[in-house]
Amino acid sequence: MTDQSNLRQFIDEVSSFDDEQGQAAAREAPQQLDPAGQVVSIAGSGSQIRMKRDTLLALQSHSDPAIAMSGQVGSQVKMAVGKAWLIANVRTLAADDDNQISALVDFLGEGSRDGSGGMSNFRRGVTRYPIPGCEVHAVSTEDLRSVFAADDSANIEIGTVYPTDDIRGALYVDPMLSKHFAVLGSTGTGKSTAVSLILHRISQLSPEGHIVMIDPHGEYSAAFKGIGELFNVDNLQLPYWLMNFEEHCEVLLTTQGSERQRDADILAKCLLAARTKGKDMSQYGKVTVDSPIPYLLTDLNAIIVNEMGKLDRAGETLPFQRLKTKLDELKADPRYTFMFSGMLVSDSMGSFVSRLFRLPANGRPISIVDVSGVPSEITSVVVSVLARMVFDYAIWSRTEAQRPILLVCEEAHRYVPKDETSGGQAVRKILERIAKEGRKYGVSLGLITQRPSDLAEGVLSQCGTIISMRLNNDRDQACVRAAMPEGARGFLDAIPALRNRECIVCGEGVSIPIRVRFDDLEPEKRPASSDPSFAALWRETGGEEGIIQRTIKRWRGHGR
Numbered sequence: 001m002t003d004q005s006n007l008r009q010f011i012d013e014v015s016s017f018d019d020e021q022g023q024a025a026a027r028e029a030p031q032q033l034d035p036a037g038q039v040v041s042i043a044g045s046g047s048q049i050r051m052k053r054d055t056l057l058a059l060q061s062h063s064d065p066a067i068a069m070s071g072q073v074g075s076q077v078k079m080a081v082g083k084a085w086l087i088a089n090v091r092t093l094a095a096d097d098d099n100q101i102s103a104l105v106d107f108l109g110e111g112s113r114d115g116s117g118g119m120s121n122f123r124r125g126v127t128r129y130p131i132p133g134c135e136v137h138a139v140s141t142e143d144l145r146s147v148f149a150a151d152d153s154a155n156i157e158i159g160t161v162y163p164t165d166d167i168r169g170a171l172y173v174d175p176m177l178s179k180h181f182a183v184l185g186s187t188g189t190g191k192s193t194a195v196s197l198i199l200h201r202i203s204q205l206s207p208e209g210h211i212v213m214i215d216p217h218g219e220y221s222a223a224f225k226g227i228g229e230l231f232n233v234d235n236l237q238l239p240y241w242l243m244n245f246e247e248h249c250e251v252l253l254t255t256q257g258s259e260r261q262r263d264a265d266i267l268a269k270c271l272l273a274a275r276t277k278g279k280d281m282s283q284y285g286k287v288t289v290d291s292p293i294p295y296l297l298t299d300l301n302a303i304i305v306n307e308m309g310k311l312d313r314a315g316e317t318l319p320f321q322r323l324k325t326k327l328d329e330l331k332a333d334p335r336y337t338f339m340f341s342g343m344l345v346s347d348s349m350g351s352f353v354s355r356l357f358r359l360p361a362n363g364r365p366i367s368i369v370d371v372s373g374v375p376s377e378i379t380s381v382v383v384s385v386l387a388r389m390v391f392d393y394a395i396w397s398r399t400e401a402q403r404p405i406l407l408v409c410e411e412a413h414r415y416v417p418k419d420e421t422s423g424g425q426a427v428r429k430i431l432e433r434i435a436k437e438g439r440k441y442g443v444s445l446g447l448i449t450q451r452p453s454d455l456a457e458g459v460l461s462q463c464g465t466i467i468s469m470r471l472n473n474d475r476d477q478a479c480v481r482a483a484m485p486e487g488a489r490g491f492l493d494a495i496p497a498l499r500n501r502e503c504i505v506c507g508e509g510v511s512i513p514i515r516v517r518f519d520d521l522e523p524e525k526r527p528a529s530s531d532p533s534f535a536a537l538w539r540e541t542g543g544e545e546g547i548i549q550r551t552i553k554r555w556r557g558h559g560r
Contacts, residue, residue: 036071036077036136036137037051039131039133039136042129042130048105049088051136052099053099053100056071066143067139074515076144078119078143079130080134084113084127085111085143086110087109087122090103108124109147111147121146122147145167147512148168150170153174156171157201158518158519159516162502162515171198172511175465179439179463179464180444180447180462180464181509182460182483183198183469184448184468185471189469189498190501193526194518195448199408202406207363208365210361210365211408212366213369214407214408214410215370216371217372219528221368223525228368229364230370232371232372233337236339237338238339241275242385242389244289244388245271245289246429247381247426248289251326251381252323255322274299275287275295276293277303294345297327305324308321339382356386369386381424384427387434407445408446408448413449413450418456432459435459436458447459455479461483463507464509465505466507469501470496472496477492
């Protein structure tokens with residue numbers, strides 16, 4: 001009797017174990033679930049599917065978060081086509097008759113289907129399409145792990161893929177940088193911290209890299225003081241003679257129309273004479289007004305005065321007088337000391353390029369150029385000179401061992417605005433040229449802006465990878481939709497609903513469009529861009545007199 005009881009107990013335990021194993025296998029093998037729906041119609045980039053309402057409601061209680069999300073806007077579903085799984089993204093949902101839900105989906109790519117129904121070797125693009133009536137299945141976390149698994153190409157992990165907690169979202173560095181990228185997001189969405197995270201991960205991957213960042217608000221110096229060189233008006237020492245003729249015109253000419261053209265002709269003649277004065281021209285070859293050859297401001301001033309003295313009528317001297325007056329202002333104004341300083345000029349181009357471009361990097365691959373202290377009248381000229389130096393260096397070093405350079409522009413809409421009549425034309429031209437031609441010469445462009453609708457369309461359309469955080473403005477959302485690839489439409493609809501520090505990534509830098517929650521960044525690596533707490537700071541009092549005195553001193557001394 002005892003033996004029979006023991007045998008019955010053993011059989012019950014085995015049955016219970018089998019049941020548990022079967023349930024676990026069912027959880028881990030979503031392909032054994034009932035189909036969620038079927039394909040209704042097919043188009044080139046997407047199709048229409050019809051899903052069962054009861055099945056979708058049942059899936060929402062599944063323990064696998066990916067399966068629980070299946071069928072919702074922005075989630076993925078899969079279809080079996082031959083020996084492959086075809087992955088599609090749900091763009092829209094609409095109630096249908098007979099307890100059905102109709103959805104439009106965009107095809108993302110396909111992976112190999114193994115004997116157990118799992119997926120591997122996911123790749124972007126579609127080679128075979130399903131036919132109407134094909135079953136639609138839920139996508140599991142294991143499927144997503146295969147979809148988002150980074151290959152052996154150089155990549156950086158930036159966060160976790162929505163809706164999972166452990167699948168890592170990666171950016172492929174070479175495709176992202178070689179075809180430019182843009183980081184977009186409204187104020188307060190965590191854009192600056194996201195940029196810091198991306199640049200820190202790139203710097204960790206390539207400690208001997210070459211990154212130049214234009215920082216208009218002075219917020220990134222705190223984030224990169226450990227791995228970068230920090231430049232501002234106190235130590236930038238940007239030689240004025242590096243400006244080309246167009247940049248000279250933006251700084252020195254004050255007139256418009258026909259008068260400006262006349263002033264420009266005079267400046268061209270005098271500037272060329274100043275660049276060549278007292279030099280052995282055989283060592284330079286062909287010299288033009290654009291050649292970055294050192295010259296003295298006093299020489300330029302003397303040449304202008306000498307040319308003015310050759311004129312007979314007083315009225316003809318006005319253009320010369322305007323140029324001379326502007327030169328005197330630049331030399332006398334302490335705000336311009338970082339650029340127009342001293343009577344002696346040395347050929348410091350080599351050391352300047354070496355410091356700015358991190359050649360060699362010596363483990364500090366990034367240069368942060370803080371232009372917040374630069375007078376607003378010439379900020380665009382300073383950015384133009386720095387951007388053009390990057391591009392010109394890349395062009396003229398082609399015969400050498402190539403050193404690709406990444407140029408990152410914060411507040412990019414200030415330099416390449418949609419309105420062609422606003423802003424400096426020199427900086428607009430060089431950034432547009434880098435966007436269109438930089439890839440050929442190893443120059444990558446990173447654009448960061450909170451107003452993509454104010455950015456020149458030709459520049460944004462050249463960005464192969466777009467990282468979009470939450471955008472609240474309809475015009476901005478429409479601009480991003482126009483720039484992103486067709487298959488990302490389902491993701492784009494989620495842009496207004498993104499949480500802080502979440503983003504949609506589309507384009508060359510990812511295998512398929514993904515929604516990612518950024519990793520937390522260590523406090524010492526974050527930019528100084530956090531919002532002040534009005535409620536807390538307005539409770540503090542005391543020391544106002546000293547605060548005012550110190551502030552006025554910095555105010556009058558322009559930060560010094």
